[in-house]
Amino acid sequence: MKPIRYWLTPVFALLCATIAAQSPGLIVRPPGGAGVTALNPNGDGYSSATTAGFVTNDITESEVPFRVVPPALSEPVGDLLTGPSGGFTDIVPRVDGIGFYMYKDATNIYFRLRVGGIVSGSKGYSVLIDTDGKMGTAQPNADPNYVAPSGTGPGNPGFEYEVVFRSNFDVSVYNIDGTATPGTPQSFTLNTYSQISVALTTDGSNPDYFYDWYVPLSAIGNPSSIRLACTTVASPNSALQGTRSDIYGIDDAAYTNTSAAWQLVVNAQPVIDLTNFGALAPVCTNAPAITGSIAAGTSVSVEGTWSRLDNTKPSSAVISLYKNGVLVNTTSVATGATWSIIVPTVANGDVFYAKALSAGETSCLQSNNITASACLTLPTPPTLTCGSLKGISGTMPSTLLGNTIKVYQLPTTAASPTSNLVSTVSNLTYPTVTSFAYYTNGCSGGTNYVATGEYMIVTQNGSCVSTPVFVCINSGSSGTPPALATNAIALSQTVYPYHTSINGTGATSGQILRLFINGIHAASISATGSAFTFTGLSLKAGDQFRIYAQTPGSCLTQSAQFTVSCFVQPPVISVNATGNLLTGAVNIAGTAGTPGAIVQVYKGTAPSGTAVGSAVTVASNGSWLALVPALLSGESYYAVLTGGGCTSAASAPAAVLSPAACPAVSGTYTDASGTVTGTLPASFTGTVRLYLDGVLIGSQSVSSATSWSITVPAGTLYYGGILKATAQAAGTAESNGCGTVTVNCTSPLQPTVSPASSIISVGQSVTFSVSNISPLSWYAVSDNSGKTYATSQYRLNNTGFSMTTGAFSNAGTYNLKITADALTGCPASARSVSVEVKGTLPLTLLSFSGNYAGNLVNLFWTTTEEKDVSHFEIERSEDGTRFTNIATVPVQNTTAAEHHYSYVVNGTLQTAAYFRLRMVDIDGKYEYSRVLMVKPEAQKSAALKALPNPFVQQLYLQYHSPQAGRINIRILNAGGVLVYQRLLPVMTGENLLPIKESSAWAPGHYFIRIQDERTAETVQLKVTRQ
Structure with missing residues (x-):
């Protein structure tokens, strides 16, 4: 037994491929795409390479060749700090664990996130970018512009730029080098620089989505290499300012300290070479x-x-x-x-x-850099006994051990103090093995050999040099030189190992400032005022340094001795949205970037506060909780962390205030609501704030009020969001523990679908008529697993339409649903349908054709290999969808190799009629032929002209359609590459169709193929671009 076979023309095969296109890959925001963009170069409305959508791999089959960005550890589903699991801010991985991708071409840089859902509300999708290879405070790649976390902010551990896809707003680029408070961004339009499409994967039986966005490389400084940290944000803001939801590459529940999490992600990522961009390397092995x-x-x-x-x-x-x-x-x-x-x-x-x-x-x-030294122990410096115009003398470690003395006169410029060696073998002697004399021993009598000025004397042993001693020579006095006077130089900030500069004040214009670190000269500069900066330094914890001031006509002065402080990130105290702790609380919680470290809470003002409660250990996820006596209004607390032999600076202070009484949210709300109202428990003067999923969306100042009303921008509310109102009066904290209301939604209308059930044969498709339409909704045909069976359609109005499935290749019963989804996060509405697909019959249908002549419709068909066939039923339809049986034709029951059949239908045709064969086996099984359209003689066939041809600028197509409907236009260049594809509505008669994209085509020949979606009639034409 053999199945029915059809001899298909190439045009019909193309139609089958088109109607079998799947929804994965479809661009849903902006609906159907924004035409030709960098994210959708062929303008076909799909993020997949073709309109066939994603079939087996939604990365290799993408139109933009994204590269995978490996996660630092792993990316679980539902590891959010805020937001719904598997929802619109949840980065979800494919089975390979990947959920973040990037690409770069000559002009732009592109990003893609795989996200678990889509919502009408506004969110942020942030990529933080490190362009200098420096991050955090650990050597050897510490970032000197590191900004520590403070209060509710995560700080900035070393990122230079941030690119944020702000849904409903724009794509923003922030320059954030050395700051945690982004300024005004560069802004790029949403529809051109971003898109959202359906991914192939599903999470919780719901489709995942690709969030794609890009910006010019020039917007991020045209870096040669980068490292990235991707974060979703519960509001359309920078990740440095908004509420963190999900960081790609880690389990967010295990890393509550955001700064530490970003550093882990970036430091585990190999540098991405943008000069020779290719596949991204696996994650880095932790450093030794x-x-x-x-x-x-x-x-x-x-x-x-x-x-x-x-x-x-x-x-x-x-x-x-x-x-x-x-x-x-x-x-x-x-x-x-x-x-x-x-x-x-x-x-x-x-x-x-x-x-x-x-x-x-x-x-x-x-690892850390270690410099080998032959001088792990420095020589003992000399001790001066006198100094005058006659000479300089003193004691020293024994010359028998190889020690010598070097005398330098400090230059009056910023040149190195060792640039002017004045001691020689002839003017420096060693009266004993433990003393030296530069010129006159004892510094008195004889000639004035020593010029006035500042001198530096050191002990040298081989390549090892001691710390220096200084003497000011300005007279002939031979007494013991006095200690250097102390100057007023002070540091502008605490110096940490990750700093590469030292800033201070207290200098005088014209002074030469000399920095000595651990007694060794590091830098000299000329002061231009009180403030000064030494740059290009390499520091480590415990380094001791002084700054010497050399003033013309005066003796050298020295600063106090300073120390490079060891650094550990300060802890962060968790406070409410307005930065307060609440009266009556008996614990203080927070986060820290050093698990296992010790946190002590203090009451008062740093650094003189009083320790309260016991010191606590930071948990493995970076959280800590300290038990304290009940907090009183007006108190202030801070915390200090000790870990790795280092004590942190104090955290940001947290003041204690009594919370105001909670307001209430009244009524119910949907995603379409524009105003939220509520009541207050008593007459109230202050500020009422409204939050959605913990993100502030509006506020109102009220006076002696018992009710409130806050207007929110359109599209702010979304299904499942949690509304909460708080109040704060002068001198109080924001109210706490207030009630919530969940946002509801209105699903699209349940579609009306015909037919509700269908019986077809293997290799055939079903066309559904859909009505009761909700405008601005996506319609899809799928089963309960999410597999789609027809091309999804976005409807702008409430006009009914049809959806044709792809050909069913296997027999069986298919329980499907036609869904209407507004893509707001609100559940889709659906109508169930069933399709029974019968198995194949034992015959081959070689042809089925017909014509209309003399008020008669003549039908012809030819078969071969008939076995156990009962009869043929002829069915007729006026619309190509609903068929009725008009005749039965018995089989010929001969032994001929081919069987030829015909049938005549009487009657005048006013419009086109549709016919098909129902071929029935003796056991009752049946299959259908293809649908045949027969037209009256007066009805014109489809016709196509190009205006003009050849064309120079824009091409126009003049298309004559026998009936209203939709046509599929495909245009290929001479190399067979698809350059244009659209599914467009047409009216009966002449239609003028502008092809706007044609102005960008290269000169040459192009081949146009137009196919009627309903009748499969095809016309073709060749045009030329000059």
């Missing part, structure tokens, strides 16, 4: 650490430690040790263990660092 110091010598052991990032990562790694950037050797290490590598020779000044590599990862993070 070199411990201790390294002395110059031979067969020197360099030691360190290594631990994996978390327990989902490989448990071992290969350590590579580098000297001056050249690989020395490698060794293996288990997580949490120590490692060591023997270096054959180490010279003074050699710089060492190490890298780690675990299986399946990338070696891209390096």
Whole structure:
């Protein structure tokens, strides 16, 4: 037995491919796309490469060739800090764990998020960008512009730019280098620079969506390489200011401190090369650490430690040790263990660092830098006994140990103090093994050999130099030189290891300022006023430094001794939206970036507050909770963290206030509501604030009021959002623990669908007539698993329409539904339908044709390989959808190889009529032929002209349609590449169709094919662009 086969023309095959297109890939915002854009280059309304949509892989089949961005750890579904699980701010992964993608061409940079839902409300989808390879406060790649978290803000650990897709607003680019408060952004229009389309994946049996956006590379400074952190935000704001929802690549519940989470994500990401952009490398193996110091010598052991990032990562790694950037050797290490590598020779000044590599990862993070030294212990500095115009004398460590003395006269410019060596073998002597004399020993008698000025004297032993001592020579006095006077220089801020500059005040214009770190000259500058800055520094915790001021005509002065403070991120106290703690609370909670560290809460003003309660340990997810005596209004609290041998600066202070009484939200609300109202428990003067899912959406100042009303912008409310109102009066905190109301919605009208049930054969399709339409809604045909069976349609008005499925390839009963979805987050309405697909029959239908002549319709068909066939039924339809049986034709029951049949239908045709064969087996099984359209002689066929042809600028098509309906236009260039495709409505008669995109086509030949969606009639034409 063989199935029915049809000989299809190429045009009919094309139609089948078109009607079988799937909804995945369809651009839903803006509906159907915005024409040709960088995100939709062919302008066909799909993010997929073709209108066939996504079939097996929605990344490789994308029109824009996005690259996957591997997650730092993993990206779970439902790991949000705010928002619904699997919803409009939940980054959802594919089975490969990927949910974030990017691409770059010569002009633009593109981003894509796979998100669990879509909503009418406004949200933010942020990409924070690091362009200088520096992040956080840990060496060797600390960012000097690091901004610590404060209050409710996450700070900025080192990002230079931020690109935010602000739904319902625009695509914004912020320059955020060194700030946590973004200013005015560059703004790019939403419809051109963003789109949302249906992904192939589903979460919770609902479709996921691709949120795509792009900006010019020039908007982010044309960097050569970048690292990224992607965050969804519960409001259409910067991630530095809005409420965090989901950070890509981690379990957000395990990383409550946002700054620490961003640093983990970025530091685990290999640098993305934008100059030679290609596939992105796997995540970085966690960096090792070199411990201790390294002395110059031979067969020197360099030691360190290594631990994996978390327990989902490989448990071992290969350590590579580098000297001056050249690989020395490698060794293996288990997580949490120590490692060591023997270096054959180490010279003074050699710089060492190490890298780690675990299986399946990338070696891209390096350890701390350690500089080898032959001077791990510096020589003892000299002690001056006298200094005058006659000479300079003093004591020193023994010359028998190789010690010598060097005398320098400080230049009167910002040149190095070691640039002017004045001691020589002839003018510097050693009266004893522990004393020295520059010119006259004892500094009295004889000639004035020493010029007036400032002198620096050091002990030197080989390459090792002591800290300096200074003397001011301005007279012939030979007494013991006095200590340097202290100047008024002060630092502008605490100096931390990640700083590369030191800022201060207290200088005088014209002074030479000299910075000595650990007694070694680091920099000299000329002061131009009170404020000054030393730049280009490399600092580490515990470094001690002074700043010497050299004033013309005066003796050198020195600052107080300063110390580079070790840095650990301060803790953050969790406060309410207005920055307060509440009266009566018996605990204070917060977050910190250092799990395992100790947090102590203090009452009062830093740094002189009084410790309250016991110190607590930061949990593994970065949270902490301290029990305290009941809080009283007017008190102020701060917290300090101790970890890794370092104590943090104080957190931002948190003041205690009594909360105002809660207002109430009255009534019920939908996503279409524009005003929210409520009541107050008593006459109230102050501010009423309205929140949606914790995000402020409006406020009202009231006076002696018992009710309130807040207008919200259109599209603000969305289905499932939680409304809450609070109040705050002068001298009180914002009210707390107030009641909530959930936003409802109005689903689209339930569509009316015909036929409700259908019986067809394998290889056939069903056309559904759909009415009772809701404007601005998407209509789709799918089963309960989300699989679609027809091209989805976006309806702008309430006019009925039809949807044709693809051909069904397998027999069985299909329980489908036609859904109407406004894509606001509100549940779709649906109408159930069923399709029974019969199996194939034992015959081959070679042809089925017909014509109209002399008021007769003549039908002809030919079969072969008939076996157990009962009869043929001829069915007729006036609309091509609803058919009735008009005749039965028995089979011929002959042994001929081919069987030829005909049938005549009497009657005059006024308009086109449609016919099909119902071929019935002896056991009752049946199948249908294709639908045949027969037209009266007077009815014109479709006709197509090009105006003009050839054309120079814009092409117009003049299309004559025998009836109203829709046509599918496809235009290919001479190379067979599709350059234009549209499904357009046409009226009966002449239609003039402008092809606006044609003005951008290259000169050459183009082939136009127009196919009627209803009758499958096709016309073709060749045009030329000059």
